[in-house]
Amino acid sequence: MRTVLSLIIYFFIYSFLGWISECIYCTVGNKKVVNRGFLNGPICPIYGFGATMLIFVLKNKPQDIIYLFICAIVLTSILEYVTGYILEKTLHTTWWDYSNKRFNIKGRICLKNSILFGIMSVVLMKIIQPEVVSFVENISTKTLLSLAIVGIGWLIVDIIISLMALNKLNVKLDRLDEIIMDLKAFNICLDKFNEEELLSKLDKYREEDSYIQYRIEEVKDKIRNIRAKALQVNRIIKAFPDMNKKKKQKQLQYLKEFLKEKNKN
Structure with missing residues (x-):
C-alpha cells in the first residue's frame, strides 16, 4: 500500500514541478507571463504521469x-x-502543435522537445528523485493516505471545472457560428470580431420594420453573450495559444481577437 501511496505523491510533486517548468519555458518563449496548463490548479498531469512512469x-x-x-x-x-x-480524438481539439519545428511527427512531438525531456528525465532520476524519495520516506503512511485522498479529490474537482470551461468555449464557438449566419442576413461580413463595430453596423438598421428590429436585438444579445462568463475560457485560450479546433478554427480566431480586445479595455 505504501508503494502505491508513494507513487501517487510522486505524481503530484512532479505534476507541480512540470507546471513550473512549462510556465517558465512558455513565459521565456512568449516574452510574457503564461499560466500554462489545462487545469486551474498549478499542476500538469502529463508531467506527473511521465515522471511516475519513468x-x-x-x-x-x-x-x-x-x-x-x-x-x-x-x-x-x-x-x-x-x-x-x-x-x-476525444475533445476534438489540438492543444499543442509542433508542425513549425524541425523533425516533428504530425505536430504532436518534435526532436527538440524530446531531447529536452530526455535531459530533464536524467536530472530527475539522478538528482531530484533521490531527494524526493528521502522526503516521502519520512512521511507516515497515514499522512500519505490523507494527502493522496485530498490530492485525488482536488484533481477530480479541477478536471470537472476545466471540462465545464471547455464546454463553455464550445458553446461560445457555436454562438459565433449563429452570429456569422445572422450577420450574413444583414449583408455584414465578419473580418474580425469587434463588438462595438458590429453593434454599430447593426444600429444602421434601426429604421426597418418591427420584425427586423426584433432580429437585430436578438443578434445583439448573442454578441453581448460572447463576453459573458469568459474568464475560464480566456484562461484556456491563453494557456494554449496554439490550440486548434479543426472544424471551428475561424470561429476560434474570432474569439481570440475578441478576448484580446476585451483584455485591453
Whole structure:
C-alpha cells in the first residue's frame, strides 16, 4: 500500500514541478507571463504521469546516463504523442502543435522537445528523485493516505471545472457560428470580431420594420453573450495559444481577437 501511496505523491510533486517548468519555458518563449496548463490548479498531469512512469519503469534498470537518456526520450515521446492523439480524438481539439519545428511527427512531438525531456528525465532520476524519495520516506503512511485522498479529490474537482470551461468555449464557438449566419442576413461580413463595430453596423438598421428590429436585438444579445462568463475560457485560450479546433478554427480566431480586445479595455 505504501508503494502505491508513494507513487501517487510522486505524481503530484512532479505534476507541480512540470507546471513550473512549462510556465517558465512558455513565459521565456512568449516574452510574457503564461499560466500554462489545462487545469486551474498549478499542476500538469502529463508531467506527473511521465515522471511516475519513468520512476516505475527505470528504477531497477541500469542507471547509466546514456541509457537513461535514450529510454527517457523514447518513453516521454510515446507518452506525449499518445496523449496528444487521445485529446485530439476525444475533445476534438489540438492543444499543442509542433508542425513549425524541425523533425516533428504530425505536430504532436518534435526532436527538440524530446531531447529536452530526455535531459530533464536524467536530472530527475539522478538528482531530484533521490531527494524526493528521502522526503516521502519520512512521511507516515497515514499522512500519505490523507494527502493522496485530498490530492485525488482536488484533481477530480479541477478536471470537472476545466471540462465545464471547455464546454463553455464550445458553446461560445457555436454562438459565433449563429452570429456569422445572422450577420450574413444583414449583408455584414465578419473580418474580425469587434463588438462595438458590429453593434454599430447593426444600429444602421434601426429604421426597418418591427420584425427586423426584433432580429437585430436578438443578434445583439448573442454578441453581448460572447463576453459573458469568459474568464475560464480566456484562461484556456491563453494557456494554449496554439490550440486548434479543426472544424471551428475561424470561429476560434474570432474569439481570440475578441478576448484580446476585451483584455485591453
